[in-house]
Amino acid sequence: MATQPEIASDALAWLTNAGQTAKSWLLSPAAWSQFGLLALAYLAARLLARRIDPAIRRLLNPGDKDTLLATLRRFALRFVPLILPVLAYGFTAMGEEVTRSLFGSGEVIAFGKRVFLFLAARIFVRDVLTDSFLRLLGRYVLLPVMALYALGILDEISTRLEETVVELGNIRFSAMSLLRGLIAGSLLFWAGSWSNRQSADYIKKQQELRPATRELAVKAVEVMIFGAAFLLLMSIMGIDLTAVAVLGGALGVGIGLGLQQIAANFVSGIILLVEGQTTVGDYVELDGGEKGTIVKMTARACVLETFDGRWIVVPNEHFITTRVVNYSDQGSANRYEAAFSVSYDTDINRVPEIIETAVALLPFVLQQPDGPDCELRGFGESSVDFAVEYWVNGIDDGKNKYGSQVLFAIWNALKEAGVEMPYPHRVVELRRQGPK
Template sequence: MQGQPAFVTKAIAALNEAWELAASWLTSPAAWSQFTLLVASWLLARLAAKRLAPQLARMIGPKPGATGAIATSRRFVLRFLPLLPLLAYGFTAVGEAFTRQVFGSGAVIAFGKRVFLLLAARIFVRDMLRDPFLRLLGRYVLIPVMAVYALGLLPTIAVWLESLTVELGNIRFSVMALARGAIAGSLLFWLGAWSNRQSTGYIKAQGALRPATRELAMKATELAIFGAAFLLLMSIMGIDLTAIAVLGGALGVGIGLGLQQIAANFVSGIILLIEGQTTVGDYVELDGGEKGTIVRMTARACILETFDGRWIVVPNEHFVTTRVVNYSDQGSANRYEVAFSVSYDTDINLVPGIIAPAVAALPFVLAAPEGPDVELRGFGESGVDFAVEYWVNGIDDGRNKYASQVLYAVWNALKAAAIEIPFPHRVVKTRVV
């Protein structure tokens, strides 16, 4: 036994003590009576669970197809029905007072109650947890901890882990604090991710809010949830929050030296969400030539979708520091024009009366704020230059092809009126010497 670590020595002593206790239980009438009580409690609990489960399912369960908060709450409560065998814990507690009064001992019952909790933990992990991460955590953390607790070794192991320390600079952690922080951190950030998904779905369903307001609310909620989870985790690990000042200072230096662009894009994203002048669904064109419909706004960049289905990732800073042309606000009217020419032999006074009605007859051309307008633009080398301006409710981004259909209408109208569309002419003179 000499030279062994203190934990090993204590563990061996605890096992020897447990063996002696078990041997004494085998010859003790009080222990056998308590064993009998435990078995009877378990069998009674199983019988009660078998009888009560169907009745409780009918009473608590919502109607098929029911929706809403109450129906969801009822379905959540139904998930706890597999824990009905835990009634054995309550039945045992009722008989424990009697055995202690008669025999003056209840050690076997105390051990049995811990075993019942271990069985409940196993049922909880096997039958109730549906999320893969939570089931993994329950299988490899909850059940082993409950097994150690059932054996009565949990306090000894906890003291030993508390005595082991890890130092990171001026900060000292115990292994127990690290283990507690890892478990609590996993649960907190899983809960944070779940809460963020729920809140995001709720905010997206609020159609009365502007898209920019929804995006800002989702980002603010996400930041608040995970910020609170981080602070709570620091408190659980026993870390003085003033120690975070060192990390904050290092982060500030990092931002100042190497993360200026990331910080600038993050702040620019917040400005875009607050102002709402550019939001999801807008068709924009930047000075750099990027243009497309904004399909997503993140903390770092905006994602534009071009008419051919390609995505362009544009940093948020470009929307704040450069000129941005916003062609739409989710379906606003826009004006376009197409150019055409007629022969010099044409009576140009007739052209507006021919082209304007032909373009106005197209189903996508709007009468307000202004109908089609035919303008004389100049006298070219080969013909007289005109342009027709028209308004449409949308963007001519390649999918709608408004200009193409307008040109078809112009061509057909001119051909129907026997008006010649000119093409370049060249006169060649030959001098004979």
């Protein structure tokens, strides 16, 4: 026995004590009376739960409504399975008071009370929790803790964990602090992610705000939520926040020396969100030739989607330090032109009216800020050159083929009016040199 590990010796001692306790309970009339009270408490809780369960379900039934009150009722309905173990726990607690006042002891009924609490935790994990992460945490953290509490050894194990020290360099943690930090950190960052999603959905629904303002608000809320979660976790783990300040200073030096581009892109992203000159949904073209619709703005870069479905990741700094052409501002009108030519035999005075009438009939061509305008552009080698300018509410980016439909309309209108669209003619002169 002297060669056994300490944990094995402790387990063996606990099993021995548990066996002696169980034996004393089996031989004690007071213990048997407490077992009877436990059974009576469970039966009373079962009968009462069977009566009030349907009434509570009818009271909380939300129907087909989709209001806030209906959502709260659906949430409360998930807790109905807890009625039985909670009632059993309450009746057992009252029985414990009676037993201790009559017999001066109540270990058996106190054990039963803890078992009912464990059953409540098991139902809570199985039936109430719906999120997969929370259910995993409940299965592997909450239930083992409640099992240890039911067996009455949770305090002893907590003391052992507090006395066990984990050293990471110059930093010393107790095993209990480390476990507490892991569990609290998991819960805090899950709650932060959930809160961030809810707040982001709420902010994005506020259509009266500019898109850039909504994106900035989402980022600000995200930083605040996770910053608060980090500081709270440091406090739970007992880490002095001055150490965090030193770490922040070191991180600042690292940013200044080696992460200049990342810092520049981050600051540029904030400037873009504050100014709102470019935002999600805008069709832009940069000096480098990148062009497309902004589909996402992050702290480091903007994502452009081209008309053929490719995504281009452009660092935020490029939007600040280079020339950017913004073709749209959430659906503003844009002007395009289509060039064409007619023969020199044409009465060119008729052409503007023919083309402007044909283009104006297209459903996507706007009359405001200006209708179609056909202009004479020049006299070529074999044709008279024209161009028609027109306004549309969108971008001709391949998805919206405005230019193609306008050219079809020009072709059909000229054919119908008998106007010839010329093609180059060349005169080739062949000279044959005779014999000398």
